[in-house]
Amino acid sequence: MSRFWKPGTEKPRLVEDEEGGVLFFSASLTSSSGYGYANLEKQRQRLPVYKYRTAILYLVETHATTIVVGETGSGKTTQIPQYLKEAGWAEGGRIIACTQPRRLAVQTVASRVSEEMGVRLGDEVGYTIRFEDITSTELTRIKFLTDGVLLREMMDDPLLSKYSVIMVDEAHERSLSTDILLGLLKKIQRRRPELRLVISSATIEAKSMASFFNTRRQGRDDEEHGPKKEPAILSVEGRGFNVQIFYAEEPVSDYIRAAVSTVLSIHDEEPSGDILVFLTGQDDIDAAIQLLTEDSDGRKKGLIVLPLYSGLPRADQDLVFSPTPRGKRKVVISTNIAETSLTLEVTDIENLVVAPISKASARQRAGRAGRVRPGKCYRLYTEEYFMNEMSADGIPEMQRSNLVSTVIQLKALGIDNILGFDWPASPSPEALIRALEVLYALGVIDDDAKLTSPAGFQVAEIPLDPMVSKMILASNDYGCSEEVITIAAVLSVQSIWFSARGVQKELDEAKLRFAAAEGDHVTFLNVHKGFIQSGKSSNWCHKNHVNYHAMKKVDEIRQQLRRIAQRLGIALKSCEGDMQVVRKAVTAGFFANACRLEVSIVSTCKEIFDISPFKTKLAFSHNGLYKTIRSSQEVYIHPSSVLFRVNPKWVIFHSIVSTDRQYMRNVMSIDPSWLTEVAPQFYQQQQINPRPL
DNA sequence: GAGCACTGC
Known part of the structure; x- marks a missing residue:
């Protein structure tokens, strides 16, 4: 992988990791920088997917749907669209589409492919994400886009008639829009037998994906003309390295302490290499960092401890990707932000996991350790737990x-x-x-x-x-x-x-x-x-x-x-400051989230106030109890709301966050008469009760 | 006085 970047030259940019070709690349990776086109061509041929070029083209030619099972780093995303183009699938004004679940992946993959093809991004190779359409109606032959954008395109062109092949990448992630897209593509296939689908998926999902797309009718041989209806499955190996897995011998009671002590013993016993720890949230991360940095018996010498979570300012996040100084060891304590989308620029990653997550997710995390060379993964739960208690996959978003x-x-x-x-x-x-x-x-x-x-x-x-x-x-x-x-x-x-x-x-x-x-x-x-x-x-x-x-x-x-x-x-x-009409309009959308204040305990107990700060806290903690009009559910105003402790009699909310209680986030006070005004069909006139549905 | 994270149009 390092051939994409020479240490000491330009700092590599962090990009989406899923494809081998784009692990590390820098803006200087053009023919003028000493890497000629021939070199890029050689790199393309070294990708695992290259061996399957002919097979892939044959299968796409002869099958309506081809499922490519590709490990991370096989090069499938960047190469398959190019193979298809080289084989003529973009001729006659047709377009090859490749969808991704995330915007960043769309941008980086498109720019990598345009580089490999030696064309300007937006001409022959382009991409479309929300707010950014870098394509040309006349020129673009390979188009990368988020699956959400392709769904929107279907509203204007339900049969997606301009595309000859649609490759749905990362289908195993089972995102909401990928699943909707797959269901619709299956329908389109019936109307457009010439359309080809390429579904890229992880191993475990391939069979169910194949049976989903298998539209061959039993006992009928209608396949003499046109492509086979039964999907083809092709496996392409990846380029990940071996990751050794260690399990806790017995269940750990305090996983933060267990994580910290594992980090310290790795630091004591293992050769150089960085450590990536997965914890559940910001609080745990802060606690672990505190424990690690206050351990002052000298062992922490040489440890650079860094947090990583989405709420962190960008500059602090970037620290994680800066090279580790010689003789030091970097410990990144992260939420699952590091689970899928990032490849750390480190020489080696060791990995700790906190349950419960799915087995698939645990494998994904372990895979983080084998990105650039062999690694080790320490799981803070027992092997029995992994085998018997953890669910195989996350529940699809759907x-x-x-x-x-x-x-x-x-x-x-x-x-x-x-x-x-x-x-x-x-x-x-x-x-x-x-x-x-x-x-x-x-x-x-x-x-x-x-x-x-x-x-x-x-x-x-x-x-x-x-x-x-x-x-x-x-x-x-x-x-x-x-x-x-x-x-x-x-x-x-x-x-x-x-x-x-x-x-x-x-x-x-x-x-x-x-x-x-x-x-x-x-x-x-x-x-x-x-x-x-x-x-x-x-x-x-x-x-x-x-x-x-x-x-x-x-x-x-x-x-x-x-x-x-x-x-x-x-x-x-603009209503020029008349907030009543604004609130009525908001109510017209969110009337179903209306709530009434049930109990309001105002902190009137002066004596509690005077006893101790702790009890003062208690007196304040009685946030008003609300009940939803629809289902009499108990809800409270979230402390981040400006209406926290204000407790208006009637409110509507935008969303609920469930923790120990149900908290309403983004809350607005209303006049209950507006409910019958904006939704008479939902609320009966005489009394604010739910209309039976 | 609360707080898992991430993604998308």
Whole structure:
């Protein structure tokens, strides 16, 4: 692998790791840098997948579906599209598509392939992700895209007629959009026998994938013309190295201490090489780092201890990838952010795992240790536990997600019988029915479960959760689309606040500067207004504990939503500060999440106050108990909300996070009369009770 | 006074 990068030259860029060809590459990897085209060609031929070039082309020619089982590093993603192009699959204006679950993978793979082909990215080889279409209608023959984008394309071109071959990469990850895509592609195949599918999958999934795509009818030989209906399976070996696995001899009681002591004994006994530890969350990571750095008997000498989690500032994350100084050992303590998408620029990785995860996930983690040379993996659970207790795979997203978006997407594509749809992993009928109920309540499907016109089609057109889309539609009636679109954009990013360890108090104070009595949604508008007035200044964000990158993204999403709104005939209009209409529009989307305050314990006990700080805490901890109108579920306002401890009588929420309690995140106060105003079909006029569905 | 993480249009 190191042939892509010479130490001491330019620092390699970190890229998606899944394909051998793109493990490390730097911007200087062009013909002018001394690596000629011939060299790239040689590298291509050295990839494991090269041996199977002819076989792959033969199978694609003769089979409707080819399943390529490829280990990490086989080169399948970068090479197969090129082989197909070389064999003529992109002739006559046709396009070869290759989908990825993640944006970063799309960009890096596309740029690698354009380099290998010696063409400008965006010409013959291009890519499309949300907000970025680097393709040319005339020139692009190989197109990389996220599976979500391909699904959107189907709304305009249901048969995906411009593609000759569609390669679905990383199908084993079973992401929601990959699964929907696979189900739809199977349907398309029936209408377009000339279309070829290449499904790239991990070993364990290959058989079930093959039987899913096997459309050959028993006892009928209709295969004399056209490709075989029975999928072909081809295995391509990877280039990973051997990883030795060690198990705990008996169950560990305190896994953080166990992780720390394992790190220390590896440091004492093993030769050079870095260590990657997986823990569950930020708190555990902080605790482990504390333990490691306070161990002062001298053993920690030579250890560089680094945390890694998504909330960490980018600069701190980058530290993880800087080369380890000679004579030192790097210990990266990470959440599962490091499980799939990153390859650490280290010479060797040793790996500790904390259960429970799935077996597949554990294998993936162990694989991290064998990326660049043989490694070792220390599992902090017993072998019996691995064998008998851990589930084989994670549950596909399809079977654990809210399906409202999925259902409306399928409806928009003309799939009427959702319950009968052929999924690679069927969701439970209950989950589907729940989704249909919500869509019915929103007025986007009718009594026959058909999309309503225009609302249903409009909601399907907007790339957001249907409840958010409905809120945007409603804003047209209330004359506040500009404000509501801003709220929708903020709700679709993780968090607009900049949180870091040790600055919680400052963040809370900053929030107070923007806090609105009406709740979080109106607070978002205040933050956005400040951001715009500052001239979108990063300095302003920094001073106010606002996440600059999140705000840039909010702006980008806002622009996209404004364009879509205009196309749908929604007038872009500001209500000039009239927050009541904004709140009504939000309620029109989220009326199903309405809650009423049940108990409010105000801290009136002065004596408790005076006894001890601990008890003061107790007195404050009585956050108001709410119950959802729909199902009388007990919920509480999340402490990150500006309405925490304010406890308005009636609220609606955007989402729930379940821990020891159910916490409402992003909460807004409402007037209960609005519920019957915006959703009379859902709430009975006389009393706020759920309408039986 | 809470907090697993990640991905996508």
